Amino acid sequence: MMDKRIVAGSYDQKEDQEEITLRPKYLKDFKGQKQLKENLKIFIQAAIQREESLDHVFFSGPPGLGKTTLAGIIAHEMGVQFRATSAPALERSGDLAAILTTIGDKNVFFIDEIHRLKPIIEEMLYAAMEDFEIDVVMGQGPGARTIKIPLPPFTLIGATTKTGLVSGPLYSRFGITSRLDFYTEDDIKSIIYRSAAILKIQLDEEAARTIAHCSRGTPRVSNRLLRRMRDFAQVWGNGFINREIVTKGLDSLEIDSLGLDKLDRNILRTIIKAYGGGPVGSETLAISIGESVDTLEDVYEPYLIQKGLLQRTPRGRMVTEIAYQHLGDREDQRLLF
Numbered sequence: 001m002m003d004k005r006i007v008a009g010s011y012d013q014k015e016d017q018e019e020i021t022l023r024p025k026y027l028k029d030f031k032g033q034k035q036l037k038e039n040l041k042i043f044i045q046a047a048i049q050r051e052e053s054l055d056h057v058f059f060s061g062p063p064g065l066g067k068t069t070l071a072g073i074i075a076h077e078m079g080v081q082f083r084a085t086s087a088p089a090l091e092r093s094g095d096l097a098a099i100l101t102t103i104g105d106k107n108v109f110f111i112d113e114i115h116r117l118k119p120i121i122e123e124m125l126y127a128a129m130e131d132f133e134i135d136v137v138m139g140q141g142p143g144a145r146t147i148k149i150p151l152p153p154f155t156l157i158g159a160t161t162k163t164g165l166v167s168g169p170l171y172s173r174f175g176i177t178s179r180l181d182f183y184t185e186d187d188i189k190s191i192i193y194r195s196a197a198i199l200k201i202q203l204d205e206e207a208a209r210t211i212a213h214c215s216r217g218t219p220r221v222s223n224r225l226l227r228r229m230r231d232f233a234q235v236w237g238n239g240f241i242n243r244e245i246v247t248k249g250l251d252s253l254e255i256d257s258l259g260l261d262k263l264d265r266n267i268l269r270t271i272i273k274a275y276g277g278g279p280v281g282s283e284t285l286a287i288s289i290g291e292s293v294d295t296l297e298d299v300y301e302p303y304l305i306q307k308g309l310l311q312r313t314p315r316g317r318m319v320t321e322i323a324y325q326h327l328g329d330r331e332d333q334r335l336l337f
Contacts, residue, residue, distance in 0.1 A: 032187035055175030064220030114158035182217030203241035279316030
């Protein structure tokens with residue numbers, strides 16, 4: 001399920017089309033993830049010096065943190081072409097074969113949501129990643145035969161939000177594995193300033209800090225909020241974004257100081273009012289809020305748990321004291337109960 005909320009880390013093609021222009025092309029312009037950047041810089045430099053393709057790369061982490069952006073950066077830094085697809089788009093082995101046989105020497109092939117690869121596609125990837133060749137079946141019936149097609153050395157970059165669903169044999173074939181973590185508030189603020197400069201948006205220090213504080217440690221969310229604040233500033237003021245505009249804009253979007261939106265608070269409110277603060281099972285809670293269990297666990301809960309507002313226990317979900325304090329501190333009680 002695609003999460004349409006403004007505070008969601010998932011990519012929405014219509015909503016986030018402008019985000020493509022904000023993506024950096026080189027490591028020096030990529031904010032945050034310091035250790036990961038330093039390691040990639042060394043690996044890329046070494047591969048260039050040896051005139052080899054970069055080893056296969058595996059990125060994991062929550063949506064909106066820059067996995068796709070880093071894949072594109074690797075291609076730019078290596079000076080090679082970049083081809084991208086998503087695992088659900090690879091329906092038949094022929095789809096993968098068509099891409100790999102035309103991939104080009106040392107080029108980068110990016111597969112998003114790699115945990116969703118079909119078994120037959122994944123098995124074809126094994127030989128392609130290790131031996132740079134694929135087996136293609138020619139003909140049908142008793143006369144069918146298998147031929148090996150050599151491939152030029154290439155770099156496969158896989159990205160996933162669910163590392164646990166990636167099979168062991170596939171994961172072991174990646175030479176470089178990295179997990180992207182949520183960004184610090186200072187890193188998010190740097191990203192906001194960079195995006196504002198590209199979009200020719202003017203804002204002050206307090207506005208940038210407030211947006212960063214509500215961005216859930218996710219660049220995609222910060223860029224989305226920045227664009228919405230631009231709209232509010234244009235209509236309510238003279239186009240300049242200050243703290244007053246941001247505060248009023250966040251209130252209109254029903255986003256609070258922790259970056260929680262109405263749906264986040266509804267989950268906490270339901271546990272408190274209907275189940276006495278918990279514990280409550282995930283299936284029961286999902287039915288109560290009208291969502292599937294997968295959506296609850298994959299979309300809503302991670303940030304609530306990260307902020308210490310929700311706990312997963314053997315007996316079920318429980319609201320924490322931090323959540324009670326946060327909800328009790330809000331001035332607009334109508335949004336809570």
